[in-house]
Amino acid sequence: xxxxxxxxxxxxxxxxxxxxxxxxxxxxxxxxxxxxxxxxxxxxxxxxxxxxxxxxxxxxxxxxxxxxxxxxxxxxxxxxxxxxxxxxxxxxxxxxxxxxxxxxxxxxxxxxxxxxxxxxxxxxxxxxxxxxxxxxxxxxxxxxxxxxxxxxxxxxxxxxxxxxxxxxxxxxxxxxxxxxxxxxxxxxxxxxxxxxxxxxxxxxxxxxxxxxxxxxxxxxxxxxxxxxxxxxxxxxxxxxxxxxxxxxxxxxxxxxxxxxxxxxxxxx
Numbered sequence: 001x002x003x004x005x006x007x008x009x010x011x012x013x014x015x016x017x018x019x020x021x022x023x024x025x026x027x028x029x030x031x032x033x034x035x036x037x038x039x040x041x042x043x044x045x046x047x048x049x050x051x052x053x054x055x056x057x058x059x060x061x062x063x064x065x066x067x068x069x070x071x072x073x074x075x076x077x078x079x080x081x082x083x084x085x086x087x088x089x090x091x092x093x094x095x096x097x098x099x100x101x102x103x104x105x106x107x108x109x110x111x112x113x114x115x116x117x118x119x120x121x122x123x124x125x126x127x128x129x130x131x132x133x134x135x136x137x138x139x140x141x142x143x144x145x146x147x148x149x150x151x152x153x154x155x156x157x158x159x160x161x162x163x164x165x166x167x168x169x170x171x172x173x174x175x176x177x178x179x180x181x182x183x184x185x186x187x188x189x190x191x192x193x194x195x196x197x198x199x200x201x202x203x204x205x206x207x208x209x210x211x212x213x214x215x216x217x218x219x220x221x222x223x224x225x226x227x228x229x230x231x232x233x234x235x236x237x238x239x240x241x242x243x244x245x246x247x248x249x250x251x252x253x254x255x256x257x258x259x260x261x262x263x264x265x266x267x268x
Contacts, residue, residue, distance in 0.1 A: 001232070001255065002152075002254060002255030003197070003198075003199045003230070003232050003253045003254065003255070004151075004152050004153070004154075004197065004198050004199070004254075005152070005153050005154070005198065005199050005200075005201070005250050005253050005254055006146075006153075006154045006155075006156060006193055006198050006199075006200045006201070007054075007079075007153070007154070007155050007156065007200075007201050007203070007246075007250060008156045008157075008158075008186070008200065008201065008202040008203070009051075009054065009094075009155065009156070009157045009158075009203060009204065009205060010158060010161055010179075010182055010202065010203070010204050011047065011095070011157065011158065011159045011161060011162040011204065011205055012047075012159075012161045012162025012163075012165050012166075012204060012205070012206060012207065012208050012214070013161050013162075013179060013182075013204035013207070013224060013225060014165075014170060014204075014207030014208050014220050014221075014223065014224065015038050015039075015204075015207065015223040015224050015225045016220065016223070017170075017175065017176055017179050018036075018179065018204070018224075018225035018227075019036070019225070021176050021179040021180050021183065022179060022180075022182075022183040022225075022227075023180070023183060024183045024184065024186060024187040024190070025183055025186065025190075025202060025227050028190075028227075028229060029227070032235065033229070034227055034228060034229045034233075034235070035227070035228050035233065035235040035236070035237065035239075036225060036226070036227050037225070037226040037227075037228075037239060037240070037241055038223055038224075038225070038226075039203065039223070039224050039225070039226045039241055039242070039243055040222050040223060040224075040242075040243070041053075041204075041205065041206050041207070041221075041222050041223075041224050041243050042059045042060055042243050042244065043059075043060065043061075043217070043222075044060060044066065044067065044215050044216075045206040045207070045214045045215055045216065045217075045221045045222050046060075046067055046068050046206065046214065046215055047068055047095075047097070047162070047205050047206065048065055048067070048068045048070065048097050048101070049063070049065045049066055049067065049068075049070075050205035050206055050243070051065075051097060051098060051101060051205060052065040052074055052076065052101060053243055053244060054203070054205065054243060054246050054247065055078040055079050055080070055101075055102070055155075055246075055247055056074060056076035056077060056078045056079075056247055056260075057244045057245065057246070057247035057248055057260035057261055058076045058244070059244060063075075063076055065101070068097075071100055071105055071106055072100075072105050073100070073101065073102070073104075073105050074101045074102060077258075077259075077260075078101075078102055078121065078247065079153060079247050079250050079251060079254075079256075080092075080102050080121035080122050080153070081102075081121050082251050082254070082256040082257065082258045083152060083153045083251075083254055083256050084121055084123070085256070085257070086254065086255065086256035086257060088151075088152035088153060088254060088256060089123060089124075089149060089150065089151040089152050089153070090121065090122050090123050090124070090151050090152070090153050090154075091122065091123065091124040091125065091142075091145040091146070091149055091151035091153070091154045091155070092122045092124075092125045092126075092127070092145075092154070092155035092156075092157065093125070093126045093127075093138055093139075093141035093142035093144075093145055093154075093155070093156055093157065094125070094126075094127060094128075094155050094156070094157035095127065095128060095129070095157055095159055096109075096112070096113075096127045096128065096129040098122070098125075098127065098155065098157065099112050099115065099122065099125060099127045102120075102121045102122050103115060103117070103120045103121060103122050103125065104120075107127070107129065109129060112125070112127060113126070113127050113128075113129075114126060115127065122155075123149070123151070124145050124148075124149045124151065125145075126141040126142075126144070126145060128141075128159075131159050131162070131163040131166075132159075132160070132163055133159060133160075134160065135158040135159070135160040135178075135181065135182055135185055136185055138156070138157070138158045138159070139156065139158065139185050139186070139188070139189060142154060142156040142189075143189060146193075152254060153250070153254060158182060158185075160178050160181070160182065161175065161178040161179050161182060161204075162208070163178075164177075164178035165178075165208035165212060165214075166208075166212050166213065167212065168212065169208070169209070169210045169211065169212045170207070170208040170209055170210050170220055171210050175208065186202070190229065194229055194230065197230075198230065199228075199229070199230035199231075199232045199233065199253050200227075200228070200229040200230055201226065201227070201228055201229075201246070201250070202225070202226070202227040202228075202229075203224060203225060203226045203227070203246070204224035204225060205224070206221060206222070206224060207219075207220050207221045207222060207223055207224055208220065208221065209221050224243075226241055226246075228266060231268075232253055232267060232268060233266055233267060233268065234265065234266060234267055234268050236265050236266070238265065239263060239265035239266050240263075240265070241263040241265075241266055242261070242263065244261055245260075245261045245262055245263040246263075247260045248260030248261050248262035248263075249262050249263050249266055249267065252267060253267070
């Protein structure tokens, strides 16, 4: 069965903070209407390499996107590519590196910030390029794209949690409150998305450390949350999803042909 999917990528959200700060998301977990899994991110624990990993299922050492300064189009097949090949619609409200990976590189804000190009992998995009771009605006951008274009796959990618971590570190009220704020913002959208039949995944690329950075092997840098919502998920507490399995799992939900690894235990 084909499902529409929303992937919310909360940049820089550590699993431990997600576990204690995301009250609205956890309300679904406590009501047995969602599940939370601990996922260990691939290495290096940097943003652009892990965007590529999540969306293509390919680890950074194999994709060649090995640090944030590798600025080129991906040479891998992403969720966006598989969705388009299946005749499905795609959209993203996201940081501009997503546009550089899957649409056009380098990013030209005049040309690319507002993208409506049916032949590109991300057909409809609202891309920002300042890390402090408000999450409230980003969620509104995403909902505009959803209502205006009805994409089968929508990427929602806020940055304020990561920005707070780089400014103040993991063990700071600012970082924790950025996570709480994201949870409150999602409370305005998640019920509607679920009511309209979307399967929703909420995860992160990497975590954060007390040095106000990330790149290495510390648990606080590598352990990220994966919340899943929707009637296509098993909610099996024994499932052990890998970050490299998210692309294939999303393609399975979309009903799009693919050749990526899948976490079968996540799905009914």
